[in-house]
Amino acid sequence: MPRVRGPRLPELHPPATTASERDYTMSDMRLIVAGAGGRMGRALVRAIAESKGAVLAGALEAPGSDLLGKDAGVLAGLPANGIKLSADLWAMSKDADGILDFTVPAATIANVAIAAERGLVHVIGTTGLSGSDNAVIKSVTNRAVVVQSGNMSLGVNLLAAVVKRVAKALDQSFDIEIVETHHRMKVDAPSGTALMLGQAAANGRGVTLDEHSERGRDGITGARRPGNIGFASLRGGTVAGDHSVTFLGPFERLTLSHQAEDRMLFAHGALKAALWAHGKAPGHYSMADVLGLADF
Ligand SMILES: NC(=O)C1=CN([C@@H]2O[C@H](COP(=O)(O)OP(=O)(O)OC[C@H]3O[C@@H](n4cnc5c(N)ncnc54)[C@H](OP(=O)(O)O)[C@@H]3O)[C@@H](O)[C@H]2O)C=CC1
Numbered sequence: 001m002p003r004v005r006g007p008r009l010p011e012l013h014p015p016a017t018t019a020s021e022r023d024y025t026m027s028d029m030r031l032i033v034a035g036a037g038g039r040m041g042r043a044l045v046r047a048i049a050e051s052k053g054a055v056l057a058g059a060l061e062a063p064g065s066d067l068l069g070k071d072a073g074v075l076a077g078l079p080a081n082g083i084k085l086s087a088d089l090w091a092m093s094k095d096a097d098g099i100l101d102f103t104v105p106a107a108t109i110a111n112v113a114i115a116a117e118r119g120l121v122h123v124i125g126t127t128g129l130s131g132s133d134n135a136v137i138k139s140v141t142n143r144a145v146v147v148q149s150g151n152m153s154l155g156v157n158l159l160a161a162v163v164k165r166v167a168k169a170l171d172q173s174f175d176i177e178i179v180e181t182h183h184r185m186k187v188d189a190p191s192g193t194a195l196m197l198g199q200a201a202a203n204g205r206g207v208t209l210d211e212h213s214e215r216g217r218d219g220i221t222g223a224r225r226p227g228n229i230g231f232a233s234l235r236g237g238t239v240a241g242d243h244s245v246t247f248l249g250p251f252e253r254l255t256l257s258h259q260a261e262d263r264m265l266f267a268h269g270a271l272k273a274a275l276w277a278h279g280k281a282p283g284h285y286s287m288a289d290v291l292g293l294a295d296f
């Protein structure tokens, strides 16, 4: 029987290579993974092993973690790579070029100063950051390179650009509601992506998100305030990340949505951001900058 060939799929999971199987060059970007024992941290270790142009230079974990001293490759489901998890960012960053940081707000904020001092590209994917956390991050970007985004995927960043345009085109007779669904282990709500999409809608409308958000409705809430942007969060199972933005108008609704199928999507996006930012001038960059969508 003739072999039927299907369309080629992008290689989200190309065969993993390890330090011993690959020839690293001096020009490879030397990356530290923060939260290396976490879900995203393990995905990032795999993404680095699978990609050209970067090498794992360190694996950071929380002080007191049971995982300190364990091999980052083994934790990520790969052969041992000799990089042991450590809580000492200053020591491991001596010869590093960048840090991929998907941890918790307190850890990310602690990492900001060291990354700036060491001249590391700091890719920040951590969500749940407060306004004052974000101000700390911004404060170093006159001397440090930071790429920060609540979502590192191409699809969500395109979605945000489209949401901004649609919000601009529709008046306040259209209510905007953002719904997100994530796995049962997620600790923050609304998701960073939902807030990013809300910000895009607010920008399109020319309003301030803080003054036009409706979050956590419960009980007698009163009627919906015209012009507000609503948020709802679902948690359960193993969902990598679903987001939808619905524009509800008189007798019609428009929904734009995105489903992430695997968190390797975010890991590959973060790696792309680091490689893009290597050698850039100090600044606070977004994933839209990395993907060339800033003017879309
Ligand atoms: N922007 C994006 O595209 C994406 C963002 N995220 C965000 O990334 C973050 C992490 O998500 P996820 O991997 O699922 O969460 P996990 O809880 O699985 O991982 C977080 C890791 O950070 C570790 N950690 C805590 N404190 C420190 C510290 N001081 N130094 C170093 N490591 C520390 C945790 O260790 P311990 O368990 O011991 O506390 C844990 O291993 C979340 O904010 C999530 O929303 C996730 C996916 C995509």
Ligand SMILES: O=C(O)C1=N[C@H](C(=O)O)C[C@H](O)C1
Binding pocket: 127, 150, 151, 182, 186, 190, 191, 192, 193, 194, 240, 241, 242
């Ligand atoms: O915690 C997660 O898993 C994710 N977090 C990010 C968010 O808060 O939006 C990105 C993605 O949706 C997965």
